[in-house]
Amino acid sequence: VNDGIFQTYDLEQLSSQTLFRRLSWSTDGTYICSTNATVKNKHVASTISREGWSVSSTQSAAAGAANLVGHKQPVVVSRHCPKLLDASKQVEQDNNDDDDPDYATLVALGDKRGFVTVWSTRKSRPIFKLQCSESRCTVTDLAWGQTQKRDDMILLVSLLDGTIVAIRFGVPSELGRVLSASKQKRVFQLRYGLDFDDDTGLGTRRLFVGDSSGPKLVENALQLALEEQEEEEDEDDDV
Numbered sequence: 001v002n003d004g005i006f007q008t009y010d011l012e013q014l015s016s017q018t019l020f021r022r023l024s025w026s027t028d029g030t031y032i033c034s035t036n037a038t039v040k041n042k043h044v045a046s047t048i049s050r051e052g053w054s055v056s057s058t059q060s061a062a063a064g065a066a067n068l069v070g071h072k073q074p075v076v077v078s079r080h081c082p083k084l085l086d087a088s089k090q091v092e093q094d095n096n097d098d099d100d101p102d103y104a105t106l107v108a109l110g111d112k113r114g115f116v117t118v119w120s121t122r123k124s125r126p127i128f129k130l131q132c133s134e135s136r137c138t139v140t141d142l143a144w145g146q147t148q149k150r151d152d153m154i155l156l157v158s159l160l161d162g163t164i165v166a167i168r169f170g171v172p173s174e175l176g177r178v179l180s181a182s183k184q185k186r187v188f189q190l191r192y193g194l195d196f197d198d199d200t201g202l203g204t205r206r207l208f209v210g211d212s213s214g215p216k217l218v219e220n221a222l223q224l225a226l227e228e229q230e231e232e233e234d235e236d237d238d239v
Contacts (some may be wrong), residue, residue, distance in 0.1 A: 006194045009239075010177040021035045021036045021049070021076060022035060022076065022078060022079070022081050022142075023035060023077050023078060023142065024078040024107065025080065026047070026080050026105045026107070026186075027082060027083070027105050027106075028030045028084065028103075028105060028187055028191065029050065029082050029191070029192070030049065030050050030051075030191075031047045031048055031049050031050055031065065031197040032047070032048050032050070033045055033046075033047050033048075033068075033078040033080070033107055033109075034046050034047070034048055034078075035063050035074075035075045035076055035077060035078050035109075036074050036075060036076065037067075037075070039067050039069070039140060040098055042069055042153075043071050043072065043073060043074050043075060043108050043111070044067045044068055044069050044071070044075065045067075045068040045071075045075040045078055045107075046065075046066070046067050046068070047064040047065055047066045047067075047068070048065060050079050066121075068107075068109065068114060068117075068119055070109075070125070070126050070129065071109065071111040071115060071117065072111075072113070072115075073111040073112040073115070074112045075109050075110070076110055076111060076112055076113050076138055076139055076140075077109065077110040077139050077140070077141055077142050078107055078108070078109050078110075078142075078144035079107065079108050079141075079143060079144060080105060080106065080107045080108075080144075081105070081106035081107070081108070081143060081144045081153065082144070083144075083153070083178050083179065083184070084101075084103040084104070084105060084106075084108070084178070084179040084183075084184050084187065085103060085104040085105070085106055085122075085175065085177065085178060085179060086101075086102070086103060086176065086177040086178060086179045086180070086183070087102045087103050087122050087176075088101070088102040088103075097099045098120060100186075100187075100190055101179060101183040101184075101186055101187055102189065103179050103183070103184075104120050104121045104122040104176075105120070105121045106117050106118065106119070106120055106175065108142050108144070108155055110132075110138075110139025110142055111138070111139065112139075113130050113131070113132070113136045113137075113138070114131055114133025114135075114136050114137055114138065114139060114159060115131050115132070115139075116129070116131075116132050116139065116142070116155070116157055116167070117129045117130065117132050118155070118169075120175075120176075127174075127175070128167075128169070128205075130167065132157045132159060132163075132165040132167075133161065133163065135161055137159050137160040137161045138159070138160045139157060139158070139159060139160075140158045140159060141157075141161055142155065142156065142157055142158075143155070143156040143158075144156075147168070147172050150171075151171045151178060151194060152168055152169060152170055152171050153168075153169045153171060153178075154166055154167065154169070155167040155169065157222065163195050166217075
């Protein structure tokens with residue numbers, strides 16, 4: 001039980017940890033970032049792969065599983081940026097749009113002493129670190145946003161003492177290039193067979209009816225029944 005990121009604690013030890021443990025799914029849905037984890041007595045945020053729910057270890061190298069080491073206090077909050085970063089080289093920008101886009105996810109972490117770090121899946125170290133609380137109080141929540149006039153990203157940090165800190169990141173000067181809306185939609189089309197209703201990448205989702213090119217995410221039983229009925233009708237028409 002004490003191996004990996006899962007450990008047993010006495011009640012006295014548990015009370016000294018944290019009351020805030022906000023998990024966050026990655027933007028592309030490939031892994032979930034868990035907080036308040038420890039590896040070899042070091043406080044980390046561990047990402048758990050969606051494929052087999054695997055964690056990072058010496059015996060496992062599952063895609064998406066990693067231990068984000070960089071906090072001396074328990075990590076209490078994780079929040080993924082809704083935008084994906086463009087990880088392709090500049091010379092590859094004119095490639096065929098049908099190719100699987102090369103991208104990276106961005107996640108922000110906050111710990112019990114007010115430190116905030118920002119990580120990219122293409123970097124082994126945090127790309128940003130800042131202590132947001134002068135009183136060293138815990139981070140309670142994180143939220144990502146985007147400026148209207150420019151493509152810069154804003155990270156809002158709420159603290160237990162009532163303070164809210166806004167951190168602005170330049171795009172592409174500090175975070176890198178953001179994946180275009182069409183390419184981000186392409187990621188969900190190839191991975192889950194999902195499409196979006198608008199160009200922001202944040203609209204209502206719907207399944208590709210009759211498209212069997214990839215795995216499907218069933219959103220409700222009625223929708224599944226309608227799709228199965230349509231497939232049966234198509235088979236009868238072919239006969």
